[in-house]
Amino acid sequence: MTTKNKLEKKSILEVRGLKTYFYTTDGTVKAVDGVDLDVFPKKTLGIVGESGCGKSITTKSILRLIDYPGRTIEGEVNLKGDTLKDSVDLLKLKQNGTELRQIRGGRISMIFQEPMTSFSPIHTIGNQIIEAIRLHSKLGKSEALEFAEDWLIRVGMSNPSQRLKQYAFELSGGQRQRAMIAMALCTNPDILIADEPTTALDVTTQAQVLDLLKEMQEKNGMSIIMITHDLGVIAELADDVSVMYLGKVVESGTIRQVFKNPKHPYTQALLSSIPSLATGHRERLPILTGTIPHPQARPAGCPFNPRCKDFIEGTCEVSFPNQEIIEEGHLVNCHLYNK
């Protein structure tokens, strides 16, 4: 198991066997089906996969933000503290209870893909940042205002005092994402969950936001969970990476282990389908055939078997592969490596 393998490294967030199912009238959708993740202090964990693989639902489950008809039915989400007493299993906390609300936005913050829709259009940026500060500290209104301004300066926003009085629609995409990062970090969280934070941005603005996240991590020492389908962004920012397919983690390890020596056919296909420096002009990239299966018609056995180039008949469609250890920290779920 993962724990044995990483004994020397102590994780700050440990997700074990997380299952979130959606009970719709058409049947049950197993959006997250037994996910294990480890987030280490001051490190960045990247989660990659195609849309619909359960990346976002996993992090929403961690913060208990799943709405009806979804339900997290099984698993553990252990947020560790300095002592054993500080550690809590988030799934055991009362939904919307005080304890959980203190953790959301307090010890674990989140930034979203489209900051336009995640900011309130009828409150100023300042109002929204101050709300977060005052919910998680004892600061008064004017102190909170100063604190908010201070944070806008730290994330490199121009004219911070003016920005506080502006609404989300008055800012550009990059500025909105900066404001979002300031709002998420002003409570000094242990973990920042970034759900596709740069997908809606230009490459140049994306580079600015990624640099800002790295800088903030160095200064504040928080851990980041980075969700994205852009493998370039992951390579740039992450220390560890988990590759997800249809609600399951199929491969995980350090960024170098997974990107330099991908073992799972899905990871191999993903990595080869993006143009790189070695791609010749008008060269056809090898493509991953087919699409993600319909949620109600998931294949039996290994979920990747209908699209897999290394399909083993009589094995892959029968059982889900066990976790195999390639080397220390590098884990893969594939029958190819079954000894």
Add this chain to the structure above:
Amino acid sequence: MSATKTQNENIVEVKNLKKYFPLTQGIFQKVVGHIKAVDDVSFVIPRGKTVGLVGESGCGKTTISKCILRAIDPTSGEINLNTEQGSKNIADMREKELRPLRKEMQLIFQDPFSSLNPRMNLFDIVSEPLLLNGVKSRVERQDRVEELLSKVGLRPEYMVRFPHAFSGGQRQRIGIARALALNPSLIVCDEPVSGLDVSVQAQVINLLMDLQDELGLSYLFVSHDLSIVRQISDSIQVMYLGRLVENGTPEEIFSSPKHPYTEALISAVPQADPDMPKNHQTLIGEIPNPSNPPNGCYFHPRCAYATDECKKTNPALTVDKSGRSFSCHNAKDIKLTGLI
């Protein structure tokens, strides 16, 4: 691109194209200024080739493509479309004359979710251009739709289904089939893969290249993703705030950029290789307001190499010995790094 080319080697020749949007104020809508969305742009699209157009959002990429398709009317300049009937300037052509030429140019949209009518089935969507261009017989249209769908890798049985039943990649294929319906010679691809997953992006790019080889199509490929533009394009135009700042083959642009903006764009692209050195030359700030551009070179407030001259005069697009053009005062003095 060779220097000696006859008229007909290029499908489109754009000369000094300008598109200004007026800014108005007050109850009489007095014009108080202009947004120069496209400002004196000239380039050619060679027949059967792909021209990549890159730049940040708001730099005028989409305005250029709309002008070429005459979805909007250019302020001034020439757009020469070379068809079998000879060369015609469509920049200020009347709609009546333009109508028969429209089928030569088609568009593939960015967002496959909003560019397909949810109330029309696949047959209606793909055959609509045929119907509008006088193919009345249903059997004939049905045959053509079947042919088109199999060309883009969709099963002809899907004809009766509606767009909601398809994934993003499949919808983009439907959009491509619709664009191909009238046998166009030019297809403008406006960010055709930016809304898609990486694995699906490769499928669509491969399809576009296969169709080009098979049908001899010319593409204007508008995108902000440099790695894809590099893979598909025969030549690349880099745009900043309504102006072209550099052009060249992908090889030239990526190995030896001549404009600091190109260098910054290239270094901003994240590479999926953990061993790559991560030295962003992060651009300071954002693209300036096009209604009030800075004096001199538009790029100088964000440029690491700016000198006093850059603040005063705007550099002209100059051509060097090897045939590449770029607009930078300091091109000779600075050494820019690309990839590799």
